[in-house]
Amino acid sequence: MNELLEKGVRRLEWAKDHMPVLADIRKRMVDEQALKGLKIGMALHVEAKTGMLALTLAEAGAEIRLASCNPLSTDDSVSVALRDHFNLETYAKKGEDNEEYYKNLNAVLDLKPDFVIDDGADLITMLHTSRRDVLKNVKGGNEETTTGVVRLRSMANAGKLEFPVISVNDAHMKFMFDNRYGTGQSTFDGFMNATNLLVAGKRLVVAGYGWCGRGIAMRAKGLGANVTVTEIDPIRAIEARMDGFEVKPMIEAVKTADIIITATGNKDIIREEHFKVMKDGCVMGNSGHFDNEIRKDVLSKITGQPVKVREFVDQYNFSDGKKVYLIADGRLMNLSAGQGHPVEIMDMSFSIQALSIEHLVKNYASMEAGVHNVPTDIDRSVAEIKLKTLGIQIDSLTNEQKTYLEGWQEGT
Numbered sequence: 001m002n003e004l005l006e007k008g009v010r011r012l013e014w015a016k017d018h019m020p021v022l023a024d025i026r027k028r029m030v031d032e033q034a035l036k037g038l039k040i041g042m043a044l045h046v047e048a049k050t051g052m053l054a055l056t057l058a059e060a061g062a063e064i065r066l067a068s069c070n071p072l073s074t075d076d077s078v079s080v081a082l083r084d085h086f087n088l089e090t091y092a093k094k095g096e097d098n099e100e101y102y103k104n105l106n107a108v109l110d111l112k113p114d115f116v117i118d119d120g121a122d123l124i125t126m127l128h129t130s131r132r133d134v135l136k137n138v139k140g141g142n143e144e145t146t147t148g149v150v151r152l153r154s155m156a157n158a159g160k161l162e163f164p165v166i167s168v169n170d171a172h173m174k175f176m177f178d179n180r181y182g183t184g185q186s187t188f189d190g191f192m193n194a195t196n197l198l199v200a201g202k203r204l205v206v207a208g209y210g211w212c213g214r215g216i217a218m219r220a221k222g223l224g225a226n227v228t229v230t231e232i233d234p235i236r237a238i239e240a241r242m243d244g245f246e247v248k249p250m251i252e253a254v255k256t257a258d259i260i261i262t263a264t265g266n267k268d269i270i271r272e273e274h275f276k277v278m279k280d281g282c283v284m285g286n287s288g289h290f291d292n293e294i295r296k297d298v299l300s301k302i303t304g305q306p307v308k309v310r311e312f313v314d315q316y317n318f319s320d321g322k323k324v325y326l327i328a329d330g331r332l333m334n335l336s337a338g339q340g341h342p343v344e345i346m347d348m349s350f351s352i353q354a355l356s357i358e359h360l361v362k363n364y365a366s367m368e369a370g371v372h373n374v375p376t377d378i379d380r381s382v383a384e385i386k387l388k389t390l391g392i393q394i395d396s397l398t399n400e401q402k403t404y405l406e407g408w409q410e411g412t
Contacts, residue, residue: 008048008081012055015048019347020389021382022056025354029060034358036061041113043105043123044144045073045335046092049346051082053117056354058088065111067104068092069119070289072328073335102126109134115360116141117353120289121148128160140164140360140367142353146179146210147265147289149371156370164367166356168349171374173382175211178349182341183334184215187261187287188223190338194312194327195283200224205257207250208264209236212287216261217245228253254278261333262286262293269293275302278324283313285327287334294330312337351382 016023029035040062044050050066058064066088068074074092083090089111091104105123109131118124118141127135140163143149149169155161168174188199204225206217213229217240220227229240230250237247254260254274258281262269265288272295286293299316300306306314306326312333314326328336340346355378360367387394397405 004077005080005084008075008077008079009085011048011075011078012051012081012086015052015343015346018343019049019052019350021347021351021385022052022354024385024389025351026056026059029056029354029358033061035361038062038115038361039111039113040064040115040117040357041108041111041123042066042117043069043108044117044119045070045340046079046082046090047073047075047335047340048078049340049343049350051078051086051088053350053353054082054088054090055086056350057357058086060354063111065089065108065113066092067108067123068096068101069122070331070335071096071098071101072331073340075339106131112137114139115357117144117357118142118148119144121151124148124152124161124165125155128155128162135162138163140166140364142166142168142356142360143371144168144349144353145289146175146212150265152371161371162369164360164364164369164372166360166372166374168352168356168374171352171379171382173379173386174349174352174374178341178345179211180215180218182215182345182349183212183263183287184219185345186334186338186341187216187263187285188219190287190312190333190336191259191261191283191285191327194285194310194333194337195325196310197283199259202226202258203228203256204259204261205230205250205253206245207260207262207269207293208266208288209233209240210263210265212263214243216263216287217243220261221245225259228257250274251277254282257282260284263288264293265289267292268295271295272298272302275299275324278322280322281324283325283327284330285333285337286330287332289332291330291332294326296326296330299324299326348382348386351385352378355382 046068074094079092082088091107149167204220205228207230209229209231228246231237241247303316306316309315312328327333
């Protein structure tokens with residue numbers, strides 16, 4: 001066994017040992033062969049936790065093809081191990097160019113899948129545009145992340161989405177933990193691995209105060225940073241303020257920022273006017289899905305080609321001597337420069353994925369084309385299994401309490 005393969009197998013086995021919720025679900029699905037005879041195409045970040053989801057679905061009877069949903073997010077050791085040790089068709093490597101990226105997504109669609117699992121909605125978008133030849137085979141899909149759900153809701157509103165898709169991202173057991181605690185911790189895993197710089201005492205700007213931004217701001221504060229939040233939503237801005245953070249427009253925040261992290265799911269968050277007033281030495285990174293939150297093309301036009309100063313850090317030099325830095329080419333830093341979300345977090349998210357695919361298999365025929373929420377019973381069952389694995393017991397309502405909550409006459 002070569003070194004890269006052995007490393008990948010070890011990482012997959014480590015993930016397996018620390019994903020007890022998925023293990024509980026896997027046992028039942030494998031015993032029942034819940035996905036027997038089905039073809040499932042997947043576009044997710046190819047790393048150890050994703051690998052365990054893919055292997056779970058394969059063990060439950062499905063034929064799987066897996067590609068990456070981001071050119072820089074693949075763990076090559078895991079990709080090799082899935083392909084060469086576990087015989088799972090995997091099309092992914094770290095550092096894919098644009099042509100390779102879409103070639104691999106097309107290879108997944110060449111399977112003519114019955115169901116798809118997507119992260120960012122590139123796979124589903126291709127099915128509705130360049131790969132309509134495969135569209136008639138697809139009965140439904142899952143979408144993992146905020147950015148993808150936004151795209152799919154836009155498609156659905158325009159009447160363009162032609163099969164049911166479950167928004168895994170909107171499950172409570174996903175966004176409340178994955179987006180907040182997962183993104184919060186993994187962003188700084190990527191930051192520290194990329195830069196080896198201190199966070200404490202720095203002025204750190206978080207762009208966006210959704211669940212991902214909340215998590216990043218929380219972790220930054222815990223590491224000793226002075227945190228400023230930028231927002232376009234007045235309610236979230238007030239929430240950020242009451243959580244103890246400064247709130248400013250980006251044009252003001254960048255003037256004193258030592259570190260800026262974007263997590264909005266939108267484009268053009270840091271633009272030309274921001275680069276021009278940005279503090280010397282500022283380090284920028286992005287934890288949003290696509291690499292369009294920081295306008296690196298504009299930055300290159302202003303400064304010329306960057307200089308790679310560390311494995312995951314590019315330095316941009318202004319004519320007046322100012323330097324600014326960009327982590328991981330502006331791609332999601334927690335996976336491009338780090339190992340992604342903690343195993344225990346993805347245990348819950350990928351358990352939602354597995355149960356949602358099972359739900360689609362059983363119910364797709366009665367589901368309309370469009371974006372659907374994860375059924376409440378799936379959300380609650382994952383929470384209950386997670387509590388069991390933690391050895392935590394909680395109270396339950398008495399019959400009298402249930403009657404009280406269901407009635408309207410008792411009020412005092």
